[in-house]
């Protein structure tokens with residue numbers, strides 16, 4: 001597999017028409033000029049987002065696994081600059097880890113409190 005070319009937003013913006021149609025999805029750039037005719041969602045919707053980032057629109061359409069596999073055939077490069085993290089998986093991941101971290105802290109506090117109570121009870125009984 002050849003290395004992916006870096007494409008600037010300015011270069012992407014040049015490919016913004018029906019006859020020359022590139023879009024960026026999750027910072028990867030796809031040439032959909034040929035594919036637009038086969039696209040089950042139609043050509044017009046692709047022309048509307050031509051030459052720019054279409055990640056939100058692509059995700060809104062809830063594409064299937066098949067669609068994700070098909071995308072690779074049209075890949076022309078990687079968008080230069082800020083690599084936006086995938087919003088959904090990142091959010092799920094970070095909230096997941098902070099969730100377990102929270103439990104770790106609460107668990108520690110509960111064990112600590114129980115130990116202190118047990119100590120005080122034993123002390124009271126012995127005196």
Ligand code: HEM
Pocket residue numbers: 023030032039040041042045046049054057058061062063064065066067068070071074
């Ligand atoms: C490489 C890019 C793309 C590929 C390979 C692709 C492929 C597909 C495929 C295979 C479907 C049929 C349903 C499915 O299997 O998910 C579909 C439906 C659809 N696509 Fe895309 N798509 C691409 C980009 C886009 C973009 C950028 C948009 C929005 C701007 C879009 C909007 C839609 C919509 C709205 C449907 C639903 C059509 C319907 O059910 O009536 N697609 N696409």
